[in-house]
Amino acid sequence: MQELKLPKDFFFGAAMSGPQTEGAWRSGGKLENLWDTWSNEAIDDFHDCVGSYAGNDFTKRHDEDFKLLRSMGLDTMRTSIQWSRFLDENGDVNPEGEAYYHKLFSDAHDAGLEVFVNLYHFDMPTYLFRRGGWENREVVEAYANYAAKAFRAFGKEIRCWFTFNEPIVEPEQRYTAGIWYPFIKNYNRARAVQYNISIAHSLAVREYRVAKAAGLMMDDSRIGLINCFTPPYTKEDPSPADLEAVRMTDGVSNRWWLDIVTKGELPSDVVETLAERGCELPVRPGDDAILREGVVDWLGFNYYHPERVQAPAHDVDEAGCPVFADPYVWPDAVMNESRGWEIYPKGIYDFGMKLAADYPDLDWFVSENGIGIEGERAFKNSDGQIQDDYRIDFVRQHLAWVARAIQEGARCRGYHYWAVIDNWSWNNAFKNRYGFVEVDMQDGYARRPKKSASWLKQVASSHVIMTEEEN
Ligand code: BGP
Secondary structure, three states: OEEEEOOOOOEEEEEOOHHHHOOOOOOOOOOOEHHHHHHHHOHHHOHHHOOOOOOOOHHHHHHHHHHHHHHOOOOEEEEEOOHHHHEOOOOOEOHHHHHHHHHHHHHHHHOOOEEEEEOOOOOOEHHHHOOOHHHOHHHHHHHHHHHHHHHHHHOOOOOEEEEEEOOOHHHHHHHOOOOOOOOOOOHHHHHHHHHHHHHHHHHHHHHHHHHHHOOOOOOOOEEEEEEOOOOEEOOOOOOHHHHHHHHHHHHHHHHHHHHHHHHOOOOHHHHHHHHHOOOOOOOOOOHHHHHHOOOOOEEEEEOOOOEEEEOOOOOEOOOOOEOOOEEOOOOOOOEEOOOOEEOOOHHHHHHHHHHHHHOOOOOEEEEEOOOOEEOHHHHEOOOOOEOOHHHHHHHHHHHHHHHHHHHOOOOEEEEEEOOOEOOOOHHHOOOEEOOOEEEEHHHOOEEEEOHHHHHHHHHHHHOEEEEOOOO
8 A cells, every 4th residue: 555645735625516506496586597497398308307406405404514524524615606596687686696695605614614616607597598698799798797796796705716617518518419408519609609608708807807906805816717627548559630639629628728727818729720620710809808818826627537539530520510539439448337437547647747747837726526326325334324435446546646746746736526415417417426425315305424425534634545556
């Protein structure tokens, strides 16, 4: 066994989001978001017909949940404000929504948790989607107004802010793969959405800097972006076309955001290749100056799986859009079959070292990492506790690679696990469970620590990981 140490000031916490936990979807003046609309229109699309309505009952149980997080040795948590709860249809503050978040944040602080706040977690308000969503620049402006109002309302309560969680995911899930409402399959529209989200991010950072200069934020506040970066790999003996597939996959999914948040610009090679292949971005005069304001103070890196790609079999898809890569199935891949995602702990190290080499001044933290397993009740012991040794192994291996990366110069400041308490996973609902704490749906959302909860407590309080020599 090898003992690996994480720095003393390394923080441990819980990642979550408003739409996946809060529930209370029709109270306090909350408006519909796209998850509520999809749930209303086609509840059969959701696992066991569990729609967005309940979250994981966090609104009612948040005090209990904060105690649980503290009992596991965690010091921080991230959640998101729901745009559809905080503002009304005119873009004005909904007083009940504002009061909701003041209470949530102050209860968390009273419990001894620092709250990181993210402004957007795939939860477009439906009235704005009806106006075109991220394809419409007016909605981008509406987001900047929302961000400005959030900074003004909570600037003296919250130190760590994030503009977006995983801004690559809506272009992918809603506009390319077409597996999330509104089920569009068009690569070029997806890139337009991605571009407009990038402008929205940059406008929000501008609003943040304005609020800070006006003395409305905490002195030591900081702003960042969170993305699910996917370290790209290809075959062991790649052709030039395979390497080109890696360049564009990495360019669109990773470098795009990294260049915005460190240099305030888009990667020019990616933009040029997109244009050459007929994918024009909806650029407006003055956008360069807006993007330049998108530079942030630090970054969140959500890591679940790597991206393995190879040269595409076809250059163009059925919609006439360019195809830059096909998936590559690595014969040695270890899979989490419940989610269909490869488990590759070393990817967190590879990407961390890439950040250290290419963006050496950038601070970051692991803002999500976790494993969702279907049918966990089968792992209950005679006392009814889920024996989730696979989760302990998963987190241990990832943390071991984080510790190695830090020893070799990576500027990783902390680790947030997704999701410490089981929560609602979009259209998978409660199929795959991520938590160190079970949410028992057959017992009114009762919380029950799994075996891994005491292991987490030990690691979070000692900052020591015991691991095999090579993993
Ligand atoms: C991330 C999202 C989270 C969470 C997680 C697990 O991409 O930021 O919201 O859901 O993935 O994915 P899933 O819930 O789809 O299994």
